[in-house]
Amino acid sequence: CVLQIVRRHYSRYTPEMVERICGVSREHFERVAETLIANSGRERTTALVYAVGWTQHSLGVQMIRAGAILQLLLGNVGRPGGGVMAMRGHATIQGASDIPTLYDLLPGYLPMPKARAQAPTLDSYVASDGARRGWWAHFDEYIVSLLKAWFGEAATAENGYGFEHLPKISGNHAHFPTMIRALDGGLDGLFLMGQNPAVGSQNSGLMRRALARLKWVVVRDLAEIESATFWRDAPEVASGELRTEDIETEVFLMPAATHVEKEGSFTNTQRLVQWRDKALDPPGDARSELWFMHHLTTRIKAHYAESEDPRDWPVRNLTWDYDEHGPAREPSAEAVLAEINGYTTADRAPVPGFAQLRGDGSTACGCWIYSGVYADGVNQARRRDPGDIRAPGGWVSPEWAWAWPANRRMLYNRASADPEGRPWSERKRYVWWDDEQGRWTGYDVPDFPVDKRPDYRAPEDGGEGMDAISGDQPFIMMADGVGWLYTPSGLLDGPLPTHYEPLESPVGNLLYPRLSANPVALRWDRPENPLNRSGDPRYPLVATTFRLTEHHTAGAMSRNLPWLAELQPEMFAEIDPEIAVARGIEDGGWMTIVTERAEIEARAKVTERIRPLMIDGRRVHQVALPFHWGYGGGSRGDAANDLIALTGDPNVTIEEAKAFTCDVRAGRRTRQTTEPLRAAHDALHISPRQDHPAEEPKLT
């Protein structure tokens, strides 16, 4: 059974082994474990809350998986106070994956169609990505409604609702491979709408050199960020490697409206969609993203209006009929929300929820999971009634904004009741089976067919759709209705999380000595992106990067604001007193941090908060670097990301910014930060290619 596999797999992960590998003392580890156990059960639940300390690793997804397995085993899923919560970084990062800016997803987690020898059709897409059992049996209704929302009248049953006109992906087109392609001259232009790769992305020296190879960049931002000024003040320009006269990139810097200067919604980690009214007009020419996309699309559509070319079909037939208002001709954000909610194509009446979506073209819906956010023609996300939060279950506040799906505040909440449908405990009562009424009831919207009895059993042959889910199987999005401890499919690096060292590590892997790091992690092995060899004596220290409360990511919003800049005025590095003494570094003095990619300077913060780790008997010292500084703006300093290589987790291509190796020395740097890579870049021959190796592995 699966549990035995799990047990066998982790039998070697003893507290002693944890201590030897991580340098976390056995006592600390046991205290954490005991705390988790003591706070999980009928009366108590534990939530795991994580952010990039877990994710930014070459096995980031596996770390989250490990947390999910733990929560399933401890009974902390689908119950109040439980769960695995991602603390989202930017406002509505959650919303940006629901209605994604990700290259491999369509709205509502429908996969992006893939380029195949045999071009996919709507039917083959539904057959391969939908599911016969569980909730995904409704897959066709969602994709057809999406296509109706996009292509309107032009989407008909005969033309597969225009499905074949959707773009297809052929490989990994994430941020990093795309920038490597740009470095090789394979990209014309880029929109940077609220992103600053010249400082915020790893191997930012490579990023800047890639930007310098583009024909154009559109930067929409609040400030003149480094990604818009690299052509005149990047370290590579200062060092003479790049010459402003030679850089052909045309930069369009567009002032953006801030979040208080435009309306729209934020979705948080709890999937709560909260509407935001506009408080102020943006200054000068600053405009909202919506305004920009609206007017850009209108112009593009006008440009192609007369085109007969079949490949322009999606542009010509794209529905684009949002009202404009005000002197700036701002499009109506609520009109967009209404489209996301979905409507019946016959009379454009808002649908009450995704249960009403149809696969026959009679409904249109921009994102099925958000269906219901505009039910009754009312902006449900704008509601702000907390209700009586002191009443039993009152803290669920169902009238405060709106949560997807179907205003459900907690997913899989059938699990908050025992197999018989009774609350696990009075204290943790949430959703339960009411036998008298013959339905599920509770404080939240049940995440289960409301009238499916707890004792319902799926037919012997498995059954179809939701019939296949028994009354005691809360995980309705899984075809078998149960939470998966073991994932036979879906993840590219294996069914059970396993210990690997980071791609760069001063120590070997005690559990898998021959492998060390994740074998399927993404590495772009090229001279412009060298890795420090594991165990390389020149890089004996481990470095991590982290955030300061006082600054925000690449710093445009905080380094330019004197009130915040004065709170953390300079780039610094935290080291422990032992290594400071050994390297002759003084508190408050200058120090230089070195990797294969670059060397940067920083003020030394010598503190006992940073402790050496005892790893398998070896004292490994740590260096902690905030990554908020760059060469432009109000408060300037070297960028930590100059030091870091481009690498990626195999599933989602997240960078390994939390662990790499380095060395430190006293004093300031003696040359421009990324000069160590200058030769590699000078030798780079531009070879634009359609089929770019950076985007391996190819899809098959």
Add this chain to the structure above:
Amino acid sequence: MSGERRDMTPAVGTPAEPGSWRPARPDAGVELHQRDWADARWSFLYGEDTAYATPGPPPDGLVEAASRSARTGDPPPGFAPARAMMKPPVWTWEIPLYFWFGGMAAGSSFVALACDLSGDHRSARIARIVSLAALAPSPPLLVMDLGRPERFYNMLRIFKVRSPMSMGAWALTVFGNLAAGAVGADLVGRRRLARALGGANAIVGGYLGSYTGVLLAATAVPVWARSRLFLGPIFVATATATGASATRLALVVAGLPVGHPTRRALGRVETGAMATELILSEINERRLGRLAESLGQGRPGGLFRAAKWLVRAGLGLRLGRRRLGPGAHHVASGCFLAAALCFRFAWVGAGKQSARDDEAVARMARATAAGRSPAPG
């Protein structure tokens, strides 16, 4: 004073004025805001259903004892507040210079009264002129030291008995008017009025010459506050000496003959006052102990030593008067005047040093605490 002015523009709005938010609509309120501080009085932290605090009052004496045990005894070792215990006074050179002039004016007013009393009205007249002349630079000096000189008149907005600065401002005003009145009366020949005004002025001068000591003593600056019983007397002594010296020199210039009783009396006053000052300073310094460090270190320390040597030199000259002749007396008077100036600068400078001395501030507070509460336990 202020060299390069830094950019004082706030990120938005007007400095130190209330926030300049613009509502989107003129009548727009703050959504969901509850008036009467209701927002502040509700919390997840200290609501009834949390373990934040005990439900009932604390056991008797617990809170008091906890505070007492943290606040009595020795200060913690190696604390490093980096000059953040208190703010040093912001006054610059104008203030000690004013102390010197103001003291001189007050001292001369004593002399004028004494001359009148002893019947030497001519000398009294000259002393009154000296007093007015010494006073004249005082108001401009004080105004110059203000951060907003154009608002100097706000000093006379209120009369505040407990504020030595307010009382001083009023004393200076009254003294100035009386002094000017007296000299004016002298000029137009109204002798009796002049004498009456001069007499009144000596009384006001009694305050003007001594309040500056109170002004310093009534602060949190350790070396000043701990010298509170000495500062007034020391400052009066200096004032008296400088008043006498200045008047004596003026009388000499005005042709008062050698050996005139007034000259002799003034000489005695100078010597006596400066000797008193020296003795008081010495005693004070000894009893201050650790706090006296700020009097001995840095520039103020140097000034103190200079002042003392000047006093000693002056006294020496006085004692050797037989051999040295009247010129030596004039040098001695000069020494006293210079010594007084050094003392004034030294005291103000020492205050700044003392305020920056975190340990001194901490120890003074600890000593007060020990004086007030029973032994920690």
Add this chain to the structure above:
Amino acid sequence: MSEIAIRRPEAQRMGFFTDTTVCIGCKACEVACKQWNDLPADGSEFRKGGSYDHTGALGANTWRHVRFLETTAPLPELPAIPPVQDGGWDLRDPGSWVFMSDVCKHCTHAGCLDACPTGALIRTEFETVVLQPDVCNGCGYCVPACPFGVVDRDHDDGRAAKCTLCYDRLQEGLEPACAKACPTDSIQFGPYDELVERAQRRVARLHEKGATSAYLYGAGDAPGEELAGGLGAFFLLTEKPERYGLPAQAESPIQENVVPATVAAVGAGLAAAAGVALSFVLGGRGKRGRW
């Protein structure tokens, strides 16, 4: 309180209880204060020591200031010879990071207010101490009169400035900006008596849990042991006061010193006058000198 300058019958004493045990050092209060009061950045430099605190202290443009203390057992002196030495410290002792958001104490016996010759500093109907920027002429006397090093005169602006306890917001029924911004309720604002009562119960709870170093700074003291007559903005601390740059005892230096100092000074003045007179009386007699 007799010195209240603005009377409003329904007003009561309002204050702050800053509970440092729940502070996370986010500095939101420091920034919110600057924002609400339109205070400029002072500009700062990277400070040695002082942990994450680079603004250093309260001042004319910093009316809330968050202090950082790193508490671990002091390290033994390490010899400066590579290779890396074992510092001999207990790597399992994580130490703790203590934060404290400091502010004007709105003293019952306010030295600044006692000192102010212009009446710029007043006691409001909420029994807070407010400095009126339109009256202050920058005489600077309040600066050394504050035993807590709070109020300061700005070098360029010329006036003194300090926390107003958001007098303008209080009048509108809004809580102060710093308290509003505080995400942890480390800064608690409310009627003074309620705050003191809750704070005392909080100390009791912490002592129950074994945190016996917790104490109130500025409230709940035995009579005669109060700080400056009791602080309108008081704190719950866990380290000795000096570690936060606070004095162990304080009083309005004016109320403490003015009377004895004046008695001594005026006494001396009288003595001096008498001395002068005496010299003149003696002037007629004695040996003739060449003065």
